[in-house]
Every structure is written in structure tokens, then in C-alpha cells.
Amino acid sequence: MRRRDFVGLTGLAAGSLLLPSLPGMGGIFVEPEQLLDTIDPALKKRLADAALNAAKATGASYTDVRIGRYLNQYVFTREKQVQNIVSTESFGAGVRALVNGAWGFAATNTVTEAGLAEAARTAVAIAKANQKVQKTPVQLAPQKGYGEVSWKTPIERNFFEVPVKEKVDLLLAANGKALDNGASYVNSALFQVNEQKYFASTDGSYIDQDIHRIWPTFDVTVVDRTTGKFRSRGSMASPMGLGYEYLTPRASDKMAGPQGTSVIGYKQRYDMLEDAALAARQAKEKLTCKSVVPGKYDLVLDPSHLGLTIHESVGHPLELDRVLGYEANYAGTSFATLDWKAKGAPYGSKQVNIVADKLQPGSLGAVGYDDEGVKTKEWDLIKEGKLVDYQKIRDQAHILGQKESDGCCYADSWSSVQFQRMPNVSLRPGKDKLSVDEMISKVDKGIYIAGEGSYSIDQQRYNFQFGGKVFYAIEKGKIAGMLEDVAYQANTQEFWNSCAGSCDASDYRFLGTFFDGKGQPSQVSAVSHGSSTTRFNGVNVINTARKI
Incomplete structure (x- = not known):
């Protein structure tokens, strides 16, 4: 079985994170170093042209092609142990065709010239079927073609180049800070996403983009064993369109809370260890603080x-x-x-x-x-x-x-x-x-x-x-x-x-x-x-x- 034909599913032992279903989890399991592979833009252009030409030959007035490689890595920990590490890859292409004011769309994971041409013909066939029931034709705003261009998230450190051990050590260190400051339970996770997207259209654009996003998060719970009361506080980090440098804190990115409160904000860098320690102290403080008067x-x-x-x-x-x-x-x-x-x-x-x-x-x-x-x-x-x-x-x-x-x-x-x-x-x-x-x-x-x-x-x-x-x-x-x-x-x-x-x-x-x-x-x-x-x-x- 070819690597990209294998569809793997995983159970995310994510503790009490209670996260929604994750994009890319229907992809395949890959070794982390394979996530660094790239695809030649010239090859993607040849594949896209096969779809554009096939759609035009079968009646499309406009066509666009998206060749996408979606890479994800998720790391989950709880207290002093690793729960799960998942790396996934999803690779394929989608073709959208406009015929007489009606859209058709088809996708394929057979990323060859023949595979994309067949997807384009299918998209055209669907568009022709849709036009029979569509009452109002699609009107596209004009769009000039940009030729061959590229764009990349400006990152300092690709998270897929960072050893998994370094990521695990960071999460476990954050957990340790929370436990040292009174947490009864803590779980943490690191989400890393890379979208390698190639767009081509009959307008004359061939656009290659490399997009990176990262999200460190945790949840801390403190339990009063005498009363049975418990309180929690999650991470104050925001997911960002940055590389792994986001987790390398700088003094200039820390913002103290107002008037001596223990709320800390972050700009372009995030100190996960400091936030985890603070979260445990705040969760403990919640156990005895006043309830608001409406x-x-x-x-x-x-x-x-x-x-x-x-x-x-x-x-x-x-x-x-x-x-x-x-x-x-x-x-x-x-x-x-x-x-x-x-x-x-x-x-x-x-x-x-x-x-x-x-x-x-x-x-x-x-x-x-x-x-x-x-x-x-x-x-x-x-x-x-x-x-x-x-x-x-x-x-x-x-x-x-x-x-x-x-x-x-x-x-x-x-x-x-x-x-x-x-x-x-x-x-x-x-x-x-x-x-x-x-x-x-x-x-x-x-x-x-x-x-x-x-x-x-x-x-x-x-x-x-x-x-x-x-x-x-x-x-x-x-x-x-x-x-x-x-x-x-x-x-x-x-x-x-x-x-x-x-x-x-x-x-x-x-x-x-x-x-x-x-x-x-x-x-x-x-x-x-x-x-x-x-x-x-x-x-x-x-x-x-x-x-x-």
C-alpha cells in the first residue's frame, strides 16, 4: 500500500482538553522528518495545467485548481507523562469549474496529470448538471492573474525542524511549574499546522504559499481536598501565525497585569512556564475569592x-x-x-x-x-x-x-x-x-x-x-x-x-x-x-x- 493511500485514525487521549475534532486527523501517520519534504513548484504547475486544459476542453469558462499538502503535528501531555504524539499528512487536489453560470467541484488524491485531468472533467460534468436547476447564474468579480508568485509565513524557526523531545520537555516543564504552584491536575498540548497550498486558475495565476500556525495550550485544576471544591484556569496563550520562536519568550513581549494583578499578557512571544505557574496560583485563589454581586x-x-x-x-x-x-x-x-x-x-x-x-x-x-x-x-x-x-x-x-x-x-x-x-x-x-x-x-x-x-x-x-x-x-x-x-x-x-x-x-x-x-x-x-x-x-x- 502506498504511503499516501493509507488513512489512519487515532484516538487522542487528550484528557480534559475537550477540544473539537481536529483538521488533518483523517490523514496518514508519517515520521516527523518526512514533514520537511517539499514539492517542486514546477511539478505543481504542470499538474495544475493538466486540470485547467481538461476543464477548458470540456466547456468550462473559468477553472481553478488547488493542490494542497496539509501537515499537522499534535503533542499531548498530562502531569508527568506523555499521552500522545501524532504527525499527519494529507495530500490531494480540488478542481472548481464554472460552466454557463453554474459551479462544479471535484477532488482527488491521485495527484498525477491524468488524475487531475479526470477530476477537472468531473467538475465540469457536475457544473453542467447543476446549471439545469440553478435559477441565478454565478457572477464572478473580475480578477487579474498574477503569474507565478509565492508567499510564506515569515517564521524564524520551523516547528517541524524542532526535535519532538524538545517540545515534550517544554510541555512537561510547564506541567511541573503548575504542580509546583499548587495544581492538582494539569494537561497541556502543542498544535502545529503547515498548509502548503498551490493555486492556479484560468485568470493566469500560479500561486505557491507556505503557511504556518502554532498553538500551545494547557488547563490547570486545583482541588480543595477538605471541601471538595475545585477551580480551573486555562492558558492565556493565543494561537498565532508564527513558527516555534513563539515559544521562546523575550522580555519585551511580556506585559504585566493592571495595578499589580497577576494577569499577564503576551504579544509576539509566549512564556508557557510562567503562565502555567500563574494559572495554578490563580486557580487556587479562585477557591476563596468573592462571588460577584449582580x-x-x-x-x-x-x-x-x-x-x-x-x-x-x-x-x-x-x-x-x-x-x-x-x-x-x-x-x-x-x-x-x-x-x-x-x-x-x-x-x-x-x-x-x-x-x-x-x-x-x-x-x-x-x-x-x-x-x-x-x-x-x-x-x-x-x-x-x-x-x-x-x-x-x-x-x-x-x-x-x-x-x-x-x-x-x-x-x-x-x-x-x-x-x-x-x-x-x-x-x-x-x-x-x-x-x-x-x-x-x-x-x-x-x-x-x-x-x-x-x-x-x-x-x-x-x-x-x-x-x-x-x-x-x-x-x-x-x-x-x-x-x-x-x-x-x-x-x-x-x-x-x-x-x-x-x-x-x-x-x-x-x-x-x-x-x-x-x-x-x-x-x-x-x-x-x-x-x-x-x-x-x-x-x-x-x-x-x-x-x-
């Missing part, structure tokens, strides 16, 4: 928390396919319809300026070109509180009377058809110099929140509730101790209209997710959300431990 509070939200609120209440509702109702079954549609936008209702206060992009260095969404061969860019979504645009791809631009795609088309595998996915969506920092301590000093009654927690949001991305990892009371401009059982409730307009401003760019940081799900069949994508610490006035806070 009421109205001014919230000071750290970027490690605010990114998730941006994702759910801005990122998803401004995806044009949700707005139009094309995407509905998976996580709903959007309140921010074209009619709603036309009425000019404010999305937020004048301090709210939110942009979309696939450019920011270190972000998960950073690529040179999307999966339709569109060069990526930055564009405004919300400007001074007003909704000004949505996220769209080539076959959606005409709906808004626009002439170009935003470059946010993506597929999570060579075997998946590409469709509209969320780019990085970020809140611009404040223009005036303002530190976190200065922001807190002006809050009379508030709560500082850091880290992601549980959340809920309705099917139109309007009414929501968000928790966090750690909470600190603010009283008369001072941090007044840790709280627990905190969640805030609002609707999207009320919340963003309560925004009173953000700290300056020196506090700007990312929160990201490896597993943003969308579509049926489901696909996942990786996306980052940047912000500085931001204040929201008069937000309703509930106590999650109280019975109603």
Missing part, C-alpha cells in the same frame, strides 16, 4: 477576552452569506441585514472602528492570497460606530454593487470546496496615549476581565452572554481583589454603543482560534482578532452560580 458595571476587557466577543458579535454577523441567509443552519444568520444597514442605525459608539484583514504579521489569517487567487488586503467594516461594509468573495461582490472580492475565500482541505470565511476582524486601538492603569483609574465601579470563558449568542448574533477566565473587581479606580461567577449580558448594539474607548497601540494584542466552524459539511478555519484593552460602560453583569 448589577450594572463598567467593564475593562483585556484583549485575551475581548477577541471572542468581537468574533461572535462582529465577525460572524458581518459575513455576507449569513446576512443574505445562505448560511443559516450552522450558527445562524445575522441581524445586520442590508435593510438594517440602509437605515443607518449605529452598530456602536463613535469609538468603535473595526477592520477586516488577512495581512497582520503573526495573525492566524495572514496569507498573501486567498483560495480564489485574490491578493489579500485590509478594509473597514465599522467606522466611527457605523456599519460600512461586509466580508465577501468573488461571486458575492456584485450583490453589493462592488467590483472586487475582499480576498476572504478559504477551504480547510484540498477535498473541500472553498467558500466565504471570516478574515481577521480587529478593533483599532485608541489614538490617544492611554495605559490600562490609567483606564482603570477612571472607573468607579467595574470589573476587569481577562481570558476566554463560556459564552452563548442567539441565531442572529444579537443577544449574548460572555464569561471569562479571571475577573477582578474595580472600586474607585483601584483593583480590589479577584471575583468569580461573572458573566455579562447584552445585545450587540447595546454593548458596542457602550464602548467608551480603548488603550493605545502599545497594548494591542491578538486572540485567536484554530477551530472556527462553519458550513455543512463542516469546515474549520483559523482567525485572529486584535484589540487593545477596552472599556464598556454600564453593562449588565449576572452571577452564574445563583439559581433563578
Whole structure:
């Protein structure tokens, strides 16, 4: 049996990580050193031309080909032992063809000229069948070809070149720090993803991209053996579009918490050992801290928390396919319809300026070109509180009377058809110099929140509730101790209209997710959300431990 024909499945003994299904886990088991192999771009061009020529010969007016090699390595540990190490490879090609205004798509793991030509003919045949039932022809925004170009995530150290032992030693050292600081249980993991993507189209583009992403994470639990109570705190790390250098901390990337709190933020580097030790101490502190009194509070939200609120209440509702109702079954549609936008209702206060992009260095969404061969860019979504645009791809631009795609088309595998996915969506920092301590000093009654927690949001991305990892009371401009059982409730307009401003760019940081799900069949994508610490006035806070 050929190596690439073998499909391996694995059970991830991932402890209490409770992670979603992982992309690439249906790939094959490979030796780590084999992940360093590369494929000659000239060979990929010859394979792509075979598909483009076959599609044109059988009636396609437009065709694109994606040849993808998806490499993943996952390392899992718990306390003092290694639970699992998995390396996978998935390799194949997908062909999309447009015939008389209808799409057809076919994929193959037979990556030969004959295999891709056959996939192209199948895609054309499917398109011809689809055109019989399609009422409205597809209209593609024009796109110039770029010829032969390439793009690579700017990394300093390829994580596949790092010995597995070094990665295991780091995770076990982090576990040890947590245990030394009072943790009863701890598990940790390291996710490493490399997408080698080659795109070619009849527009004249041959685009070779090498994309790297990394995510270190852990979960710490402290148990009070006398009372049986327990509390947990997860990692404050954000997944990033970086290499293994992300796990080599620098003093310039550490950010102390506000007014002496033990919350620590990170920019382009992450100190996993320090965070694990801190997590154990904070989990222990949670056992005895005060429970929040429900009421109205001014919230000071750290970027490690605010990114998730941006994702759910801005990122998803401004995806044009949700707005139009094309995407509905998976996580709903959007309140921010074209009619709603036309009425000019404010999305937020004048301090709210939110942009979309696939450019920011270190972000998960950073690529040179999307999966339709569109060069990526930055564009405004919300400007001074007003909704000004949505996220769209080539076959959606005409709906808004626009002439170009935003470059946010993506597929999570060579075997998946590409469709509209969320780019990085970020809140611009404040223009005036303002530190976190200065922001807190002006809050009379508030709560500082850091880290992601549980959340809920309705099917139109309007009414929501968000928790966090750690909470600190603010009283008369001072941090007044840790709280627990905190969640805030609002609707999207009320919340963003309560925004009173953000700290300056020196506090700007990312929160990201490896597993943003969308579509049926489901696909996942990786996306980052940047912000500085931001204040929201008069937000309703509930106590999650109280019975109603």
C-alpha cells in the first residue's frame, strides 16, 4: 500500500482538553522528518495545467485548481507523562469549474496529470448538471492573474525542524511549574499546522504559499481536598501565525497585569512556564475569592477576552452569506441585514472602528492570497460606530454593487470546496496615549476581565452572554481583589454603543482560534482578532452560580 493511500485514525487521549475534532486527523501517520519534504513548484504547475486544459476542453469558462499538502503535528501531555504524539499528512487536489453560470467541484488524491485531468472533467460534468436547476447564474468579480508568485509565513524557526523531545520537555516543564504552584491536575498540548497550498486558475495565476500556525495550550485544576471544591484556569496563550520562536519568550513581549494583578499578557512571544505557574496560583485563589454581586458595571476587557466577543458579535454577523441567509443552519444568520444597514442605525459608539484583514504579521489569517487567487488586503467594516461594509468573495461582490472580492475565500482541505470565511476582524486601538492603569483609574465601579470563558449568542448574533477566565473587581479606580461567577449580558448594539474607548497601540494584542466552524459539511478555519484593552460602560453583569 502506498504511503499516501493509507488513512489512519487515532484516538487522542487528550484528557480534559475537550477540544473539537481536529483538521488533518483523517490523514496518514508519517515520521516527523518526512514533514520537511517539499514539492517542486514546477511539478505543481504542470499538474495544475493538466486540470485547467481538461476543464477548458470540456466547456468550462473559468477553472481553478488547488493542490494542497496539509501537515499537522499534535503533542499531548498530562502531569508527568506523555499521552500522545501524532504527525499527519494529507495530500490531494480540488478542481472548481464554472460552466454557463453554474459551479462544479471535484477532488482527488491521485495527484498525477491524468488524475487531475479526470477530476477537472468531473467538475465540469457536475457544473453542467447543476446549471439545469440553478435559477441565478454565478457572477464572478473580475480578477487579474498574477503569474507565478509565492508567499510564506515569515517564521524564524520551523516547528517541524524542532526535535519532538524538545517540545515534550517544554510541555512537561510547564506541567511541573503548575504542580509546583499548587495544581492538582494539569494537561497541556502543542498544535502545529503547515498548509502548503498551490493555486492556479484560468485568470493566469500560479500561486505557491507556505503557511504556518502554532498553538500551545494547557488547563490547570486545583482541588480543595477538605471541601471538595475545585477551580480551573486555562492558558492565556493565543494561537498565532508564527513558527516555534513563539515559544521562546523575550522580555519585551511580556506585559504585566493592571495595578499589580497577576494577569499577564503576551504579544509576539509566549512564556508557557510562567503562565502555567500563574494559572495554578490563580486557580487556587479562585477557591476563596468573592462571588460577584449582580448589577450594572463598567467593564475593562483585556484583549485575551475581548477577541471572542468581537468574533461572535462582529465577525460572524458581518459575513455576507449569513446576512443574505445562505448560511443559516450552522450558527445562524445575522441581524445586520442590508435593510438594517440602509437605515443607518449605529452598530456602536463613535469609538468603535473595526477592520477586516488577512495581512497582520503573526495573525492566524495572514496569507498573501486567498483560495480564489485574490491578493489579500485590509478594509473597514465599522467606522466611527457605523456599519460600512461586509466580508465577501468573488461571486458575492456584485450583490453589493462592488467590483472586487475582499480576498476572504478559504477551504480547510484540498477535498473541500472553498467558500466565504471570516478574515481577521480587529478593533483599532485608541489614538490617544492611554495605559490600562490609567483606564482603570477612571472607573468607579467595574470589573476587569481577562481570558476566554463560556459564552452563548442567539441565531442572529444579537443577544449574548460572555464569561471569562479571571475577573477582578474595580472600586474607585483601584483593583480590589479577584471575583468569580461573572458573566455579562447584552445585545450587540447595546454593548458596542457602550464602548467608551480603548488603550493605545502599545497594548494591542491578538486572540485567536484554530477551530472556527462553519458550513455543512463542516469546515474549520483559523482567525485572529486584535484589540487593545477596552472599556464598556454600564453593562449588565449576572452571577452564574445563583439559581433563578
